[in-house]
Amino acid sequence: KARAPKDTNPKKFKKKTSVLVTDKIEYVDYKDVNLLSRFVSDRSKIRNRRVSGNTVQQQRDIANAIKNSREMALLPYTKRVSNTRPGRPSRDGGDRGPRRDAAAVAEGATEEIAEDIDGDDNDDTTETEA
Structure with a gap:
């Protein structure tokens, strides 16, 4: 099946212009924290070219300046974000009930193994009986 030409795309969008172009900034300085913070998300991640509207060279300069x-x-x-998202259930195990502690789990496993070896429920017997 052949594709339609690119001109017939009904979703026309305007390409986002960079902050560097609108403010006429030629050199990105690593000491200009106000400018660099525009290109960083609330969790301190560097924003995409697609989101910021930078060219490849501008994005490279911004990324290097942020890293410096x-x-x-x-x-x-x-940046630490301490609040939890609203509407999300807490992670307390849900309807599974309380957790068993590790000592009880290990003790239960050794009892099952001892039953399998001996063939009965008595844990007191040893294998020295010959």
């Missing part, structure tokens, strides 16, 4: 400013402790590597 992080190294110089001007920008944080991460």
Whole structure:
């Protein structure tokens, strides 16, 4: 099946212009924290070219400047987000009930193994009976 030509795409979109172009910034300085923070998400991730509207060269310069400013402790590597999303159930095990502690689980497993070896429910017998 042949594709339709690109001109007939009904979804026309305007390409996003970069902040660097609109503010007429020629050089991205790693010390300009206000500018660099525009290209960083709320969790301190560097935003995509698609989101920011940068060219390849601009994105490379921005990424290097952000990395340098992080190294110089001007920008944080991460920001802690402590709140939980609303409407999400808590992770307390749900309807499975409370967890068993590790000692009880290990003890139960050794009893089952002893029953399989001996063939009865008595754990007191040893294999020295010949």
